[in-house]
Amino acid sequence: xxxxxxxxxxxxxxxxxxxxxxxxxxxxxxxxxxxxxxxxxxxxxxxxxxxxxxxxxxxxxxxxxxxxxxxxxxxxxxxxxxxxxxxxxxxxxxxxxxxxxxxxxxxxxxxxxxxxxxxxxxxxxxxxxxxxxxxxxxxxxxxxxxxxxxxxxxxxxxxxxxxxxxxxxxxxxxxxxxxxxxxxxxxxxxxxxxxxxxxxxxxxxxxxxxxxxxxxxxxxxxxxxxxxxxxxxxxxxxxxxxxxxxxxxxxxxxxxxxxxxxxx
DNA sequence: GTTCTAGAAC
DNA sequence: GTTCTAGAAC
Numbered sequence: 001x002x003x004x005x006x007x008x009x010x011x012x013x014x015x016x017x018x019x020x021x022x023x024x025x026x027x028x029x030x031x032x033x034x035x036x037x038x039x040x041x042x043x044x045x046x047x048x049x050x051x052x053x054x055x056x057x058x059x060x061x062x063x064x065x066x067x068x069x070x071x072x073x074x075x076x077x078x079x080x081x082x083x084x085x086x087x088x089x090x091x092x093x094x095x096x097x098x099x100x101x102x103x104x105x106x107x108x109x110x111x112x113x114x115x116x117x118x119x120x121x122x123x124x125x126x127x128x129x130x131x132x133x134x135x136x137x138x139x140x141x142x143x144x145x146x147x148x149x150x151x152x153x154x155x156x157x158x159x160x161x162x163x164x165x166x167x168x169x170x171x172x173x174x175x176x177x178x179x180x181x182x183x184x185x186x187x188x189x190x191x192x193x194x195x196x197x198x199x200x201x202x203x204x205x206x207x208x209x210x211x212x213x214x215x216x217x218x219x220x221x222x223x224x225x226x227x228x229x230x231x232x233x234x235x236x237x238x239x240x241x242x243x244x245x246x247x248x249x250x251x252x253x254x255x256x257x258x259x260x261x262x263x264x
Numbered sequence: 265g266t267t268c269t270a271g272a273a274c
Numbered sequence: 275g276t277t278c279t280a281g282a283a284c
Contacts, residue, residue, distance in 0.1 A: 006265050040265070117265045136266095137279075198273095198278065 010036075011059065011120035014050045028093075033086040038124075040134040042144055045094045045108065045127040049083050050120060062121045065112045065152070069172035077161050083123045084110075084154060090125050098127070104217035106210075109146055111153040114179040123154060129210040130190070137199060139183045145190050150182040 013021060013036060018029040021036075027047055028035040032054060038046040053059050057079065061071045068076045087110045098105045107128035116122065130144060143150050160171045187196040191209045196202035 009265085139280095200278080 007117070008119050010048065010050055010118050010122055014052055014062070014120050015059070018052075028086070028090060030082075030086055030089075032082040035086060035090050035125075038126075041126075042132050042135040042140055043127045043130050044132065045097070045125070046132070047090055047094075047125040049086050049090065049123040049125060051079050051083060059120075063119055064116050064121055064174075065114065065157070066172070066174040068121055069168075069174070073161070073168070079121075080154070080158060080161075083121075084158065087123055087125055087154065094125070094127065102214065104214055104221060106213060106217070109144070109151070109153065110155075111151045112157065113143055114150065114152055114174045115176045124151075130206050131203075131210050135203070138187060141187065141199070141202065142183045142185055145188075147190060148182055148185060150179055 013025070013034060018026060018034055021034075025036050026034065027037055029052075032052055034050045034052060036048050036050065038048055051057075051062055053062065056075055057068075057071065061067055062079070068079060091108050091110070094108055095105050108125060109128055110123060110125050112121075112123060124144070126144060128146070130141065135141060135144075142148055145151060146153070160168045187199070187202050188194065189196060189202070189205055189209065194205070196205060
């Protein structure tokens with residue numbers, strides 16, 4: 001594939017009949033959206049949700065977030081709602097996969113790049129580990145740093161629609177000059193904020209952070225399971241007592257209990 | 265978006 | 275001498 005084709009490959013997907021896209025590229029599709037595997041995933045899970053070309057908006061309105069927000073606000077909002085609904089579906093599938101493959105769940109970010117490299121609007125759905133061999137340089141990392149300002153969280157973009165119209169107009173500008181410099185900011189861990197002297201150091205640190213999170217979450221899940229087992233054991237052994245009296249243990253549903261508050 | 269590589273940084 | 279970054283790619 002030539003350099004030129006790479007930049008417009010998402011647009012060509014959006015124009016295609018989804019049935020004709022290989023399963024290695026297409027993850028899911030709806031009437032309005034396509035979800036594809038990011039060809040160079042910057043985390044363990046990384047997908048792109050694209051709007052399909054559908055009236056009233058044309059392909060040029062959907063080049064990126066800036067061109068979308070420039071056209072009719074109501075129609076732009078409708079497109080974002082469709083992307084958001086599909087993202088919710090995909091997030092659920094990722095969460096199941098996290099649990100079955102890794103035994104715990106971690107955060108998933110959804111958002112846009114204000115200055116995208118590829119044409120055609122795409123919503124990133126990316127797991128919050130940023131552990132990937134494809135994440136190689138400062139630009140890659142800073143573009144997904146959740147607090148730096150370059151990664152525009154979908155929830156924030158949606159909130160612009162509810163805000164004062166002048167605020168919407170201001171945020172909708174999305175001038176590259178306002179965002180490009182963020183990509184050159186010093187490297188710092190998005191979790192602990194510590195400065196990192198170079199990419200190899202940062203990548204090693206991110207792996208440690210994620211391994212740490214995995215260990216703590218899995219221990220939390222194990223404690224929870226153990227407590228639930230002992231509770232169900234107690235309640236079955238005290239069935240006779242429960243029948244006599246109030247049966248306190250049945251009042252508290254395991255789903256409601258949250259040991260995060262007490263253990264972390 | 266990536267790959268390649270010159271030369272800066274260590 | 276080796277590692278690492280950052281700009282060119284026709």
